[in-house]
Amino acid sequence: MNFNFLKSPFSLFRYREIGARVRRAISRVISRVISRVRRRNSAAHESGRLLAAWPPAAHLAEQRNLEVLLPYRPLISLVIPIYNTPEIYLRNCLDSVLAQSYSNWEACLVDDCSPHPHVRKILQEYAQSDARFRTLFRNTNGHISTATNDGWKMARGEFIGLVDHDDLLWPNALFEVVSELNKNPQLDVIYSDEDKINDREIHSEPFFKPDWSPDLLPNMMFLSHFLVVRRRLVAEIGGYESCFNGTQDWELVLRIAERTESIFHLRKILYSWRIWSGSTAQGEEPAKPYVTSAQERAVAQVIRRRHYQAFLETGPIPNTFRMKFLPVQRRHLSVIILNLQPEFLDKTILTLAYRTDFSPTEIIIVGESNQQERILELRRQSVGGAAADATGVFNSETALRFVEIAPGVDSAGSPRATAEVGRWANAGAEQARGEYLIFLDVGLEALSSDWLTRLVGHLDHAGVGIVGTRLLSPSRHVLHCGYVVGNRRNGTASPYEGLPDTPGYMYQNFLQRNVTGVSIRCFLTPKALFNQLGGFDVSSFPRNHFDLDYCLRAKDAGYRTVYEPASVLISARKAPVPIQKEDLELHKKWDARYPIDPYFIDSNVVTGSL
Template sequence: MIRRAARKAKRIIKRILRIGNYQNIDVFRQWIEEVEPTVWNQGVLSYAPLISVVVPVYNVSSQMLRDCIDSVRKQTYENWELILVDDHSSWEDVRQVLSEYSDMPKIRVIYREENGNISEATNTGLAQVQGEFIAFMDCDDVLAPQALYEVAYLLNENQELDFIYSDEDKITEECQANREGKFAIPVKDRHTPFFKPDWSPDAFMCLNYTNHLSVYRTEIVKEVGGLRTKYNGSQDYDFVLRFMEHTTNRRVGHVDKILYHWRERKESVAYDPNSKPYALEVAKKLKEEMITRRGLHADVEYVDGEYQYRLVYHNDTNEKVSIIIPSKDNFDILKHCLATIAEFTDYPNYEVIIVDNGSAQDVQDKINDYIAGKNIHYIYEKQTFNFSHMCNIGAEHASGKYFLFLNDDIGILHQGWLDRLTGHAAQEHVGAVGAKLLYPDSTDIQHDGVLNLTCGPSHAFSHMDDAQSYYFARNRVEYDWLAVTGACLMVDRAKFYEVGGFDEEFPVAYNDIDLCFKLAEAGYYNVCRNDVILYHYESVSRGLDNQDDEKMLRLAMERSKLYKNHPAFEGYDPFYNRNLGGYNISFSIQMQGAGDHEPLQTESSMEDFVIDFDTESINFMARINSVEYLNSLVRVVGWFYTGSLKVDGKRDLYLVLRGESGKCYRVDVERFVSEEARRTYDSRYGNVGFEILIDKNKLDPKDQKYQIGVMISGDKRQDWFVQWTERWILR
């Protein structure tokens, strides 16, 4: 049974957490019940600005309208006003419901004499606001009871904010708020949470991801002039684009909590983007107008399958790009890289600089022969490998306004790639620009932005199939990321030197992450262009589970240095919502006591152990997600699968460490519900996650490395099986 299950596991391992916009409903409900009650802030606020909630109303059911109004009335924050604007509804019961609230404190009802559609109705309400801030709300949606308090709480932390948005989810059309006791939306009616990044100007150029709840400083709303009827359908998108022209990126705040419940009606965009086909055309037109208004050099381009338009920037002055390629003893791969650059680069002004740190003479001769007569500069300097130093040497010899650092194992696939990277790098707010990298001859993702997870920097969606769209089009449109890979990284020359270039104290790993961290700290935004798709010819098998021992130790040391240099980013990524998993690359929900969990703080029990059973006759899946070095302590996190998560959750479980001499230790594990396992095998069970924390100094010093094995009980409790992994603990 276990052997058959292992074959099945290998067939479907690449399904690991391929989520799109849909979050597993059972996991989300568990999150609502166990996590959400713990996230709310409390306490008296020293600054309590009046927040005006403006709601245009038109032909909505009585129950939906009452839910909307009552969700404002039941706010834990007291300093609000509600302005309801009836846009000449033809349904009599709308006026009846509004009349029930018209005499209540803090509520004003305005009846328009003619229908003007959503923009005119909203503007009518805006003309009557008295608050320092304005919140927009639709008449069929619902606020969380803590919504306005959380907005005010953030304003107490930073009173300079002009625009605040929150996370959101959707509720079913038939949902009715619970009015018995505390006002609340039934858990069963909530779904599709959108846990958003902090302000991401490049993502916002592609899609109106801020959406609900959004709160704006009234003074600027007046300057902007409210909503424009010619952009009905995308009027709020147009409004925010114009609003941002009156403030700065640093004055936008994000509440990473679900403050807004968007009702999913069959005729609404919440249910089906195609319900308002005119909205797509309107979005295109408003972006085209925005390009003209801002004086940008850009085109609007439709993103297939995503119901969105992206911006493609152009560098019309064609400033020179210096493509800097570190390489050593890798002629055939380098030749392929150079050939694809020549074949697919239509950008008219670029140079190529090869930096070689010690190739053999025959390789040097081949390179010199190949580049003869081409606009390629070859710099040879024999030295110990230091990727950062090689890149810095290339930059010193470069004459371009833009640097493109490119690995020699990259293959270009399409025309226009360099123009798109350069156009984006030319934007004033942008730091590093990366590309989507795929494994060769496949649609499997190698890089699509870097997440700064609990276990360290990790490539988003690594080894997942790019044929699918993941988590609100993260792999389809341009999103801002804390970092992008140095395998293909473009940056403006001046910005590169502003932050000190590559830190040569990072000779092998994390040099690109360090550079991106420095750019972020300087106020720039790093972005990945999903329309620039390249092949990366690194080994598909190389990854977290297959790193050699020396690499693991070096990674641990350089990761420690990375966070020592950038302590604000240890355990924090502004573009990765804290409600998402701290140990995975796939944007799943963060659970407490399930799935991703609070790391162990105490050492695991460990004892000498003798394996007196056959370990080679059984094969099951054992996955090690991370081996983390914390000075003398080592943390190991992973999970296993034999064929049934329900059964596996009841098996006895240990980790086994086997030294080179054959000496073994058995280690007690802390078990947890692995969300990765649950989603991979589409199961509500998953108590197959494990974690250990040991002091490596307590291992026998005669062995310098110990292989990690996962030991489980069989179907009969007296049977034991071990699956050896390719991960090691180094002393």
């Protein structure tokens, strides 16, 4: 072979470049193959886990025997609007109803004037074979809201269950619902977890949901399927409105949630969405183009009905939204800065001065070294013109006060290595004159000037007792996105802590939602509630967990904690060091009451065994 072409430097360069391109191309092909195999294996593993959760025949037989022993056996009316459903999917759907281990049901089948003749034939076949199938054949096509209204109006049950014409009910679905109603007969709404199933009957994409979270619902329709609602409530609100076709269930639940708080989450998969080309379960984007518009109008109606002062914003993923709440009226706000590391105090002070569009009534600085001269010097500089555009702490109407804490000592009289932060916070709150209190750490910088306005706006809503936010490190790693409790966890931090800023499972870190607790590093609460609860419990939690304990006591008193992800704060300080004694005390006090966190989906559940 003639290698003379290699004598030219340019030719040699081209030869090497061609070789590099070939190697890169081969590497890309290998990577794609490996990725495809991994996805296939992952999907097979996930499908296997979901099938393992499918109730075995012996379990279903036991439920059928137990049904007669239930003292409360309400009739459940399954409302199934139908239009041109492929025969195999329609039969699978109706067979899944027949397979229920609970027998006191009826299925209200409403054909919305399907042109395909097989639909009427199949519905008549099932109605003739089992009288619990009741049919209605519409003469005109009214679309899904009208057909569903016809369904619940013909229903005779105390509750209605919503089923799509191409989906599957798990065989234990109704028994699980009725079992819960026997424990809590006052419930008005019950919803379960769900997954998806394709045309090869492979299960995938399980959706494990939080417990009832009223502050998440306007941002994301997380109830979905399986959804059971007391029929009386549907009748009271007039059923579905046809102008919201495509998002009719979300819009219905938004109105129902304004009439009842008796809403329960069954932590079991009881429903499978069918994935095919005509289904809304196919992909993240809506199958029909009018859905997004209907969703936006449905959430906008919530703002009008509830008289919110709010702007509607697009959410982080399709089919989600975010509300920017504005305070309905001027609120007197006391900012309490816990000066744990004086070298970082300037950052929080300057954030309040330059990156805050909500002026507090007063600033209270709590610490062993009060830094009075430093703060007064910052104010003098601003008043002198160095910061003419400053607001917040430098506003002439904002009072600036200091609370000096005596150094803590241990039982031997030596200074404690860790400050009793809870005692500091209580001391600041005792001096506060505002109707709202916000506790802030030092070393905080805001990414946007509306961070405080967004937080305060939530407290205008009935039942909201605490508001917190997303805390990131300077490298944009998660420091805090809500606390997690439960006896399966060793601590209270979210498992996302320390990871790069991530949306988390089902984008929960980027959505307004309810959480079990938030950090004292940014902790907003009404002064009246603070007094009602007796402040932070520093006898049990002097250094750690007093903030979470406060949130749990507030929850037991009927108040919610809200996480506001759009108010992002960058913290220069590291997370507090855990105190083992207080960790044990927290578990001892709360694990029996909250064995599983009601709002957080544990990654062990999502990625491990069901």
